[in-house]
Amino acid sequence: MATLAENPPRARKQSWLKRHMPKTLFGRALAIFLTPLILMQAISTFVFYDRHWDTMVRRLATSLAGEVAMLVTEVEEDPSPVALARIDRKARLNLGLVVTYRAGAILENRTGDPLFDPTLRQMRRSMEEHVRRPFNVDPDAGERQIAIEVQLPGGVLEVLAHEKRLYSSTTYIFVMWMLGSALILFAIALIFMRNQIRPIRRLAIAARAFGLGREVPEFKPEGAKEVRQAAEAFQQMRARIRRQIKQRTDMLSGVSHDLRTPLTRMKLQLAMLGDDTAVRELQADVQDMERMVEGYLAFARGEGTEATVTTDIKSLLGDFAMGERRGGMPLELEMTDAPIPPLELKPQSVKRALANLVSNARRHAKTVRITLQATEDAFEIFVDDDGPGIPEEDRGRVFKPFYRGDPSRNPETGGTGLGLTIARDIVHSHGGEIGLEEAPLGGLRVRIRIPV
Structure with missing residues (x-):
């Protein structure tokens, strides 16, 4: 009982100390x-x-x-x-x-x-x-x-x-000597610690930028031995990740070429066989295979090699909505009046993710709305529809590759099952988060949050 009585004050003391301790190194x-x-x-x-x-x-x-x-x-x-x-x-x-x-x-x-x-x-x-x-x-x-x-x-x-x-x-001589020496020591320590912490801050900025999918300029490892080791390890890790992405992209480009060639020959041979029921069924299968191959390659290229550029998110959403409307598809767009600074984004990838989300919403709903909101450290994009939505127990599975809610596997009603997966990878490559919620319109809401 004594131990139970003493623990809360100790916990409160530690909590007070943590609240008042400086947060930065x-x-x-x-x-x-x-x-x-x-x-x-x-x-x-x-x-x-x-x-x-x-x-x-x-x-x-x-x-x-x-x-x-x-x-x-x-x-x-x-x-x-x-x-x-x-x-x-x-x-x-x-x-x-x-x-x-x-x-x-x-x-x-x-x-x-x-x-x-x-x-x-x-x-x-x-x-x-x-x-x-x-x-x-x-x-x-x-x-x-x-x-x-x-x-x-x-x-x-x-x-x-x-x-x-x-x-x-x-x-007075003692007090002045004491304060003067303390100020001199403090100034020396301030300069020394700033020089020691600057490489750590530079490494943290580079790691965050790399996690957000932005270009990270090369920097020379500096500072203490442990800091230089951490910087060198980060640069080696970044080089390995880039090398793996490039190898994967090159490999899939070769697979794309190898698969398209026999599919093209099959299409030509089927076109020469005539027009009966068996031929039409084979042609439909070949088209499905082409669609699946293209979907898989699109998913694999989601990691992509597109460079980040300074982008105005409001202009990007405006251009995307205008392009969708020109195609004859109604799309509502609401944007916050708060200013959002230009961001380092991959604009084509972001548009591709939005296109996948809007395409999925239109497949099951009549009204689709995109909303842009801003907070102090991030901006959020909501894609709402008035469709039937997705059961809560299935929301975690729909982001898996080739998962489809339509068990019929009909591409006209359910696609290839890669739309949400590609959108998730694009959002994650920008250091963001994506999730599914109940929409104010009654259907499904897709929430995208990307830090600024």
Whole structure:
């Protein structure tokens, strides 16, 4: 039970620490450097004030209070004007103090002294120990003077001392040295860490661009040994992926040529056999084979070699909708008014994915609508229709190659089963996501989300 009671506070503490920790590597590196630096400065300050400062102030206050006590004794023994002049002369010459005696005066009961000042507190304690008479200490007597008034039986003795007799400049020198050295160390660490983290940031940008299907310029591995190894591994991985894609594309181009040649010969031979039922059935089979081969090659080329170009997504959707309408197919288009910056896309591939989605929607619905929306870090394209939709349990399977919801395998009603697969591959090649939902029109909604 004790363990159960202690776990929630610990979990809350870890959660608070995670929320307030810097999110970037640069911020965390700075925190790792600044934390011991701040602790060191705090410990140094504590030791200075607790040891050196306290000892120094106590000695200064004790020395000044002792001199005041001596002057009090001298004045009490002989308060005559001649003696006072002699005491003042000796105090100015040997102690740097100005002595004034006001005969018959009464010490004012002052309030509001800055007792929060540790130096004045120590001075009061020293005066109480050495003088043992009513007194006032005024640190603002003017011209950097401290006024000490002591009540004597015949009047008030006033002693003026320079503030350096009680306050030491070593405090400010120590603070300035401490802050100055901390700022210099911080600036050096800032420059060093920026230089070390720049290669990591460059590698992250290149990896993200490659994941989004964009062109990644060559960069030289820099930084620490581990960072250079990671950059070299990324470049090797990128080269292997590109080589595999090229090999696959070249292989499929050869397959396309090899398959089309015998299919063409079969079509010519069937055309010479006449026009009976068996020949027509064989011709239909050959056409199905051609359609399937073209569909498979189109799917395989979905990874494609099209280069990314800077594209305005609104113009792309407008051109696509205009082309569909020119073909006699009604298509609704709604686009957000929010500005969307130009993006690095493969425009023909995106149009091809949209064409597959719109073609599938038209096959089962009367109304098809494309909607463009934008968020802070991505844009979304919705393809909605008013058809019968797809059962939720089948939505994960329709993206599989050659999967068809129509069990009859009739290409006129169900296609080759590669439309959604090609669209998915194109979206994934841009680093995006695609999914199926219920449409506001009552049918199926295809949601495409591509980061900017």
